[in-house]
Amino acid sequence: MxxxxxxxxxxxxxxxxxxxxxxxxxxxxxxxxxxxxxxxxxxxxxxxxxxxxxxxxxxxxxxxxxxxxxxxxxxxxxxxxxxxxxxxxxxxxxxxxxxxxxxxxxxxxxxxxxxxxxxxxxxxxxxxxxxxxxxxxxxxxxxxxxxxxxxxxxxxxxxxxxxxxxxxxxxCGGGRPLGNLTARLVGRDEELELLETTFSRTVRHGRASLFTLYGEPGVGKSRLAREFVAGLEGATVLSGRSLPYGEGVTYWPLAEMVKASAGIADDDPSEEARKKLRESCEDEAVADLLALAAGVLEAVEGERSPQEISWAARAWAEQLGQAQPLVLVFEDIHWAEEPLLDLIEHLAAWVKEAPLLLLCLARPELLDVRPTWGGGSVRSTAIELEPLAPADSAELVEALIAERKLPIDVDAVLAKTEGNPLFVEETIRALAEQDGGAERIPDTLQALIAARVDRLPAEQRVVLQRASVIGRIFWPGAIEHLSADLESPAGALEGLLLRDFVLPESRSSITGESAFKFKHVLIREVAYSGLSKAARAEYHARFAAWLSERTGEELLEIRAFHLDQAARLHEELDGKAPAELAEQAAKALARAGDRAMSRESFRTARKLFLRAVELGPTLGRRYSAARAAWRLGDVVALAIEMEHVREAAAGVEPKLEGRALTALADVALIQDADAAEARDLVERALDVLQPGDPARFDALWTRSQVAAWLGDAGGFERWAKEALAVARESGRKDFEAMIVQSLSNSYLLRLELEPAEPLVERALELAHESGSVVGRAAAHHALAWLEHTRGRWPEAETAYVAARELYAEIGLVGQEASMTLHLGRLYVAQDEVERGEKLLREALRTFKGVRDRAHLCEAQRSLAQLLAAQGRLEEAERLALEARETVGNEDKMSISTTKLALGQVRAAQHRDEEAEHLMREAVDGLEAFQMYSPEREALRVLAGFLRDRGREDEAAAYEERLVELLARSAAPIA
Incomplete structure (x- = not known):
């Protein structure tokens, strides 16, 4: 069939x-x-x-x-x-x-x-x-x-x-093209010159440039790129291609580049591969992050975000680029997943210390999924490769005809090919195989390739189709495995080489196996389309078995894809996959999901786990799918799925039950702002989770955050220190940095600067040691708050800006907005009111967008206070009331600060009795929960309110308390 x-x-x-x-x-x-x-x-x-x-x-x-x-x-x-x-x-x-x-x-x-x-x-x-x-x-x-x-x-x-x-x-006459070319380059002088000029400028300026080469299939993007890099001297060139299929291959092009630069084969033992990578990188943390991206390091080694992998890629690229100019060629990025596109734009924006040219080849479809690609960057260039001009097409046709000594009418070929280089080449090859016969030139590349495939000798056609199941790149050993029924698979492959259907691949990802690739991905697609779905299912499964035997777990994501494809085809044909195949696919998909989680490619992991659940709905796989939703912040899915996990795990799987309870506590805190419910859930989780279980870190961390919401400073410190111990036992310096930073903030909230200072220093050290970009940003946040508390505003501004840039660099929008909020307050305190208002409004918009309820109320109340001071009372009142509605019932600090803001609005409205009541409640609440840093502001506001109304003695009492708190930090109020 x-x-x-x-x-x-x-x-x-x-x-x-x-x-x-x-x-x-x-x-x-x-x-x-x-x-x-x-x-x-x-x-x-x-x-x-x-x-x-x-x-x-x-x-x-x-x-x-x-x-x-x-x-x-x-x-x-x-x-x-x-x-x-x-x-x-x-x-x-x-x-x-x-x-x-x-x-x-x-x-x-x-x-x-x-x-x-x-x-x-x-x-x-x-x-x-x-x-x-x-x-x-x-x-x-x-x-x-x-x-x-x-x-x-x-x-x-x-x-x-x-x-x-x-x-x-x-x-009528005419025609239109499709395709790509690997023959002699003609008609691309201007584009080649632009590439060379961009590279020279990149080298001269010593920073990154992004060059995107768009073009329809077959127009010659890869050919132009090859001509360009072939002419480079004194430069390092690395390339990688995004795959048009599969899950769990988010960073495949980066992995190809990293492995090539370090001399790693995909089937190297993990330790050897890791050793090679560490030897090639100056920073061990960078090496480990790249190892995760390249699949060298297993999921159990720890999870990292796409932003951290982007940071590691930046450090790696800067290291290579500082040795000599670096060119990274990303092919077929129209198939790339979002994290890889983010990584490329990250490199373009943030590599500022080394010459790096990012050359991206893409079909125009890229702009359908990424309309802003390259936009906003002054060092970004994009061109579309158009079909060849008639004179250039004629030159190409004449050269190919002369090379093959064929009696072909040049004008007829030009009329049919309309300047598409690969279409020209493939058309002439097809005619050459017919000895220059007069059969009509094909009108589309797909039809042309299908005709050429059908004219192959039987064994060559079969080998081509079976190779198409493997992918763009394939191995003779795999072909032999899939073709035991053929007389000479090797001979058939040689015939395909001679006929120019496939080409030798210079580098194989499997040691001991030479590699070949389809001359163009469309040849592979046409060959694949000729197989029946039953045959596709058989060969996908058989190739997965060969891959497992030959490479073990090294190419797990690819094996999982093939098993999944086999299962999907059986489902389409028969309604369901065979039980054994379904379980094999589910296991491979789940393991690939674990690897994706270790790199925090959560969207990929989520899809992998959900598919694993479809094929084999075990409790563990259901938890993994829900956990991916947890990391994604998809609280709607998390609430539903983790509740199902909790119900199924209760009394049967205590570890999963405890983890599910922790996740549900997060839902209660984030989505519902219900700290009491969150406390009950996380305490149940801690009762279930045994000492020594790394999952206790999440539970302890969540418990500490609940305590902070409830204004329980002692409880917060106790739970945070327990979480710190678990982080140290697990060797997770990134977790340790997170806890240390949080502890320092707790001390600063109480104006205890002496214990906070060494913690801030330690947070900076741990962030550097762990290689965690998030940790570095959080540590700078802690430093900024320390300097802000001291009243050293220029130093605080510098640290806030650094933290904000780091958060922006890694795409953490909510945390970036938090720094924007702090900077806005700082500028207002320094009477830069217009600048401060702009930042406060920016933060407010962002918090609304990401549904960050805790920070949103703080942005609302800060802007309300500013507007009230300016007499813009209508908007100030609206914002102050919105802040009171937004704040969580148990959020002790923000309950008081939002009361203070509304009190200031009421005072400006001459509603003194209500204003005084709100202000006193704010002061009492902050003092009761030892939140002395924000209490300073509340004392100043209340004292000023009383003094303005001639109540000097009452004001003096609050001013005395204010002086006491200011003495702790030796700081003015901001």
Missing amino acids: ERKLATVLFVDLVSSTNLVAASDPEVVRRRVQRYFDDVASCIMTHGGIVEKFAGDAVMAAFGVPLAHEDDAERAVRAAIAIHDKVAELGLEIRIGVESGEVVADASDSTFATGEAVNLAARLQQAAPTGGILIGPAAQRLTRGLIEAEEFGALDLRGWNDPVTAYRVLGT
Whole structure:
């Protein structure tokens, strides 16, 4: 069974019963027989096969069993010829033609089934008398060759949506291209010069540049890139390609580059690979992060965010670029996942200490998923590679013809190829294989490749199709494994090399195995499309088995993809996958999900785990899927899925039950702002989780945050220190840095500077040692708050800006907004009111967008205070009331600070009794919970309110308390 791109033609007589009634039976018989003979003759003359006669109707297929590059055109031309021939008989007919995928026997049988067959029949029935209707696919394939006009959108039986049909008017010339070129470069002097100029500027300025080369398939992007890098001297060039399929391969291009630079083969033992990587990197933390991205380090080694991997890639690129200029070529980034696109833009924006050219090759579809790609950067260049100019196309055609000594009409080739380099090359190759025959030049690259594949010797065609299951790059050992039924797979592969279907690959990711690749990904796609789904399922599963035996877990993500593909195909064909295959796929997908989690590619991990659950819904896999949602911040899915996990794990799997309870506590805190519920849930989690279980860190951390919300400083410190101990036992310096920073902030909240100072220093040390960008940003945040508390505002501003830039660099929007909020307050305190208001509004908008309820109320109240001081009372009141509605019921600090803000608004409105009540409640609340840092502001506001109203003695009492607190920090109030 094979799947083929074919074109189907239906023709039927109009009113044959009237013909019988009006004529002598013998005359009718002879005329009808001539009709059948003429129809069959026209079909066969154009290379089609008469598949069946049914009454007065004839069905023909073009492209079965052997495809031609112009099957659609042949079918329409045959239809025109039939129309003319039958008209000579005085008969009237209707004809319908459509192209599409059909299923046919792998033998010489012409029996075909598929949607194109049904649609061609329906078009024939809808055609006007004497008319030829073609469907949308046939119209696309013959555009420029067949003159047709739109007939209208038809409601056809069996189709849910109207089908646009076209009425054939005649034939015409022309054509249009598809493709890519690996032959001699012509017509690209300007583009090559621009690339060279960009590289020179990059070297001169010593920083990163982004160059994106857009182009349709086959237009010559890769060829131009190869010509460019071949001319470079004194530069390091590394390349990687995004795969058009699979999960868990987010950083595949980066992995190819990193491994190439470190001399790592994919099947190197983990320790050896890790050693090579560490030897090639100056910073061990960078090496470990890159090891996670490249799949060298297992998930148990720890989780890192895409932002941290971007930071590591930046450090790695700067190291290489400081040795000599670096060029990183990212191919096919229209298939890249979001984290890789973020990484490339991160490198472009933040590599400022080394010459780095990021050369990205993409189809225009990239802009469909990333409309802002490269936008906003002054060092970003993008060009679209257009088809060759006529003179350049002629030069290319003449060179290829001269090379092959073929008697081909140059003008005819140019008319058909319209400047697409690969289309030129593939067309001439196809004609060369026919010894320069006059067969019509194909009208699309897909049809051309399908025709070339069908003309291959049987074993070569089989090897090409089985290689297509493996992917763009494949290995002879895998082909041998998939082709035990063939006489000489190696000989067939050699034939494919000679025929230029495949090329040797310079580097193999499997030690001891040479590698080959399809000359173009479209060749692979066409070869794959020819396999039946049953055959695809078989070969995906068999290749996964070979990969497991040959490489173990090194190419786990690829193996998981192939097992999943096999399972999906069985589901489509049979309703479900075989139990053994489903479980194998689920296990591989879950392990690939673990690896993705270790790199915090959470979206990829989420998809992998969800698919693993579909195939084998174990409790552990359900938890993993929910955990990915947890890391993604998808609290809606988290609440539902973790509750199911908790219910299923209760009394059976205490570890999973405890982890689920911790996650649900986070839901209560983040989504519902319900600290009491969060406390109950996390305490239940701690009761279940045993000492020594690393999962206790999350529970202890959450418990400390609950305590902070409740204003329990002692409880916060106790829980945080327990979490710190777990982090140290686990060797997680990034977790340790997070706790140390949080502890320092707790001391600063109470104006205890002496114990806070060494903690801030330690947080900075740990962040550097762990290589955690998040840790570095948090440590700078702690430093900023320390300097702010001291009243050293220039130093505080510097640290806030540094933290804000780090958060922005790694894409943590909420934390960046928090620094924006602090900077806004700092500027307001320094009477830079306009600048401060702008930042406060920016922070408020961001917190609303990310639904950060705790920080949103703080932004609302800070802006309300500023506006009240300026007399802009309408908006100030609205914001102050919104802050009171936003604040959580148990958020002790913000309950007081939002009361203070509303009190200031009421004072400005001369509602003194209400204002005083709110201000006193704010002071009392902050003092009661030892939140002395914000208490200073509340004391100043209340004292000023009382003094302005002549109540000097009462004001003096609060001012005395204020002086006491200021003495602790030796600071003015901000």
